[in-house]
Amino acid sequence: MSAALITPFQAAEGLPRKRFTRRDVECLADLGLLDGQRYELIDGDLLDKMGQKPPHATGIQLLLATLVRFLDAVLIRIQLPIEAAGADQEYSLPEPDVAVLAEFKPDFHKRHPRGDELRLVVEVSDTTAAFDLSRKAALYAAALVPEYWVLDLVRRILVVHRHPDGSTYRLMQLFSEADTVSLENSSDLIRVSEILPDRG
Numbered sequence: 147m148s149a150a151l152i153t154p155f156q157a158a159e160g161l162p163r164k165r166f167t168r169r170d171v172e173c174l175a176d177l178g179l180l181d182g183q184r185y186e187l188i189d190g191d192l193l194d195k196m197g198q199k200p201p202h203a204t205g206i207q208l209l210l211a212t213l214v215r216f217l218d219a220v221l222i223r224i225q226l227p228i229e230a231a232g233a234d235q236e237y238s239l240p241e242p243d244v245a246v247l248a249e250f251k252p253d254f255h256k257r258h259p260r261g262d263e264l265r266l267v268v269e270v271s272d273t274t275a276a277f278d279l280s281r282k283a284a285l286y287a288a289a290l291v292p293e294y295w296v297l298d299l300v301r302r303i304l305v306v307h308r309h310p311d312g313s314t315y316r317l318m319q320l321f322s323e324a325d326t327v328s329l330e331n332s333s334d335l336i337r338v339s340e341i342l343p344d345r346g
Contacts, residue, residue: 287311
């Protein structure tokens with residue numbers, strides 16, 4: 147995911163900063179103060195999702211094209227919110243690049259899906275791999291997302307996390323672009339090279 151903080155300056159260590167809650171962000175949006183901006187709320191910070199680089203956008207498109215070969219398109223969500231869990235819920239509303247629902251439920255018209263209602267979450271990382279592999283992994287593990295992938299465009303690898311225990315994933319595997327991978331409990335194989343954009 148391509149992201150940067152929406153702040154006038156980078157806060158130095160030890161200086162107080164405003165942590166936004168979901169309610170704060172909803173109020174700002176209702177007032178029109180966030181019109182035209184794409185953002186994601188993580189740990190009280192608004193992350194700017196504007197300015198996607200072409201490889202990042204292409205990675206999302208390739209993932210979508212690959213997943214619709216064996217999944218119903220209504221189950222695939224692109225950059226849409228999911229619910230965080232526990233202490234994360236007040237200060238975080240993540241929008242993974244790709245998420246796959248376990249099933250489509252009619253009440254998703256009124257609420258965002260929880261982590262345990264998903265099969266898979268994927269972040270496409272061009273400049274944010276360290277964040278996606280640390281804080282985002284912890285956030286998704288706490289939400290009990292059963293499977294979390296980080297498609298690292300720089301190192302050209304796929305990092306697969308499985309078996310969340312509420313704070314971390316108990317299994318993490320690295321796949322090179324020559325490898326194949328599947329969703330857990332699926333026989334449908336995906337070659338990692340299929341979902342990586344061509345080298346620039």
